Amino acid sequence: MKVLYIDVETSGLWPKFHDIIEMSYILEVDDEVVYEGTQRLAPDPDRVDPKALEVNGISLEEALRGAPQSVAFNDFLGVLNRYINKYDRKDKAYIAGHNVIFDRDFLIEFFKKNNCPYFGSYFMYKIIDPLWLCHWLEYLGYLKLPNYKLGTLCEHFGIELKEAHTAKADIVATRQLIEAMKRRISWDERSSPPDQD
Numbered sequence: 001m002k003v004l005y006i007d008v009e010t011s012g013l014w015p016k017f018h019d020i021i022e023m024s025y026i027l028e029v030d031d032e033v034v035y036e037g038t039q040r041l042a043p044d045p046d047r048v049d050p051k052a053l054e055v056n057g058i059s060l061e062e063a064l065r066g067a068p069q070s071v072a073f074n075d076f077l078g079v080l081n082r083y084i085n086k087y088d089r090k091d092k093a094y095i096a097g098h099n100v101i102f103d104r105d106f107l108i109e110f111f112k113k114n115n116c117p118y119f120g121s122y123f124m125y126k127i128i129d130p131l132w133l134c135h136w137l138e139y140l141g142y143l144k145l146p147n148y149k150l151g152t153l154c155e156h157f158g159i160e161l162k163e164a165h166t167a168k169a170d171i172v173a174t175r176q177l178i179e180a181m182k183r184r185i186s187w188d189e190r191s192s193p194p195d196q197d
Helices: 050-056 069-083 100-113 130-140 150-156 167-184
Strands: 002-010 020-029 032-040 093-096 123-128
Touching (some): 020 050, 069 100
16 A cells, blocks of 8 residues: 655646646555655746735745756655556555645646656556545545645544645645545444455
8 A cells, every 4th residue: 555645836827828836746655655755846937826825925036946856856756656666556645635636637747747758657557646535525424624725624523734735744634634534434333445455
C-alpha cells in the first residue's frame, strides 16, 4: 500500500496554463512515512496570476527564486523511482489530499510540461480525499459544518493547522485529518469490506 499525500500551491487556477510554485508531499509505504519533501519552484513569469501570489503571501520576485521547473521535476521523479517500480503494473500509489483533484490535475500537467509520459506508471486513478467523505457524512446526517475547508475540518477534528496555504502545513494537516477520520470509521460485521487477495 503506497500513498502520496500531496499539496501544491500554484501561479493560478488552470493546470494546463499555470505552474506549480510550491509542492509538499509525504510518501507512505504500508502506513510508514518513507519520504517527506518540499520544493519551491519558479513559475514562468508570463503564467502568473497576481491574485494567486497574494493568496500565497509571496511576491513575484520571491516566486522566481524557486528551482527551475525541470530541476524540481527531476528531483521529484528521483524520489518516485526510489519507492515505486514504474514497470510493475501492481506497484502504484494512491494520490491523497484535501480537494486533491486540483493537486492531481496540476501534477498530471507537471509531468506533461516536463515531457514525461509516465504519470500512470506511478499512480493509480483512485484518489483519497477527506472532502468527499465529509460530503457523504453530511448526506447521512453524521456531520454538519458551515463549510468543508481544510481549516474548518482541522478545527472540528482537533488538528492544529498553522500557516495555512503553505504546501507543507496543508499536507501535514491533511494527512492527520485522514488518519483521524480513518480511526473514527467502523464497520459492523454485515458491512465489513471483503478481504482482498
